[in-house]
Amino acid sequence: MIQSLSEMHQVWAWPGKGGPQSLRLEMRPRPVPAPGEVLVANRAVGLNPVDWKMIEWGHVAWSPGHIPGVDGVGVVVATGAGIRLPIGLRVAYHQSLACNGSFAEFTCIDGRSILPIPGGVENVVAAALPCPGLTAWQALRKVPRRITRDVLVTGAGGAVGFILAQLAVCNGWRVWVTAAPTHRDALLALGITDVFDYRDPEWKNKLSESLGPRRLYAIFDTVSGEHAQSLASMLSYNGHLVCIQDRIEENPVPAFTTAISLHEVALNSVYLNATDEDWREWRSAGAELFQMLEIDGLQLPPIETSSFDALPLALTELQSGAHKGKLVVVP
Structure with missing residues (x-):
């Protein structure tokens, strides 16, 4: 556990069904990882269509105050029991829709889903990969x-x-x-x-x-x-x-x-149905995609960054179709 971590952190909270502009910026106690979880200090947050869709439609597991966001990149700052990942490891993740997500300064992630990032891939680029990259991988392997x-x-x-x-x-x-x-x-x-x-x-x-x-x-x-x-x-x-x-x-x-x-193709269903073997394939696929990025064997659409304070506005832009590349928010 890193001792210097702030006890409070900023999150974008979901008040109930509505558009991205309905999200509320709040201060919350920093989460503590449960057994099998990893606490990630987010450095970049990838925005995806599923984010605004769930904010608009709601989700069976959500109640007012839920933190949306499926894709993130950051640094491991704490681990729960049973996790041996080193503190300081730079990782990417695709979060379960049922859990508090990446629209926050800190996020607790299932340790089985963690994807280490090669040194040659920048945070912003890495944050643009998990959801579209793993979806494409799942579609291809069908x-x-x-x-x-x-x-x-x-x-x-x-x-x-x-x-x-x-x-x-x-x-x-x-x-x-x-x-x-x-x-x-x-x-x-x-x-x-x-x-x-x-x-x-x-x-x-x-x-x-x-x-x-x-x-x-x-x-x-x-x-x-x-x-x-x-x-x-x-x-x-x-x-x-x-x-x-x-x-x-x-x-x-x-x-x-x-x-x-x-x-x-139902990428997020992995959290409800995956076996240990399925998770190994998930991590292997993520590693291969990141290796391809590092050696320029895989190109991503143009990436545009925005500040954490402007997250609802960036998500609204994505929803409108005004931006055709990838949007990444930097906390």
Whole structure:
């Protein structure tokens, strides 16, 4: 335990369902890690769409006063019983939605989920990775690796799609994406085969023409369950439809036709259902993603920083869609 830690800390508290501007800045006693937990002094907080959505919608485990925020980076300053991580270790994390989160100067984290950060990755960059990076990793591992196949990633201008498209290229696939034209050059520079403007009503036909006799082995959709269903007819026999935003309740193609497989991505469910082996895979995936960042083998969308005092405003900007990269708050 570090003795010089302040007994009080600043948090952004949730008063109940409302927009990000409803968050209240409060002083709270510094939390104490329970057995199996790590206390992290936050140095950077990554903002994600799930943050404003939960603030607006609420969560079954939340009551007024809850501290939102899923992604953070900081330094281990205290540990609970059963944890052997060294004090001073620089780490990243993706917090359970059911627990007080990263919109605070200190956060208690399940020790199994902690991701050490390589020395060559700065705090702000590291804070932009956990949620989109681990979501992309989970989506990718749903689909068996078969090289030289064609796959589609929708919404590749967003953080999840941007990372996922790169991982798909690394998998040996021909990767096609949809994105706004402003992202085209950046995506092509990453090895993407081609970029289609999702606002073009003919983009599906254009993709089909580019594929020729081939069909898509997998579709990774970051838009919605309804949007994912609308793409199912583009899949090949035994193809894979991965729904990252929402889920598909019923198979969108008739039985005994293309026999596609449906996949759901639910990153935060790890806290309710993961085994020790699952947590080892989580940490291994995080380590690999950070190593790729360190050697410039993985690019992130442009990052913009904001102060901790301006967190609600930054989150409102993210909600509005005004900012197309990643937003990171620095306490």
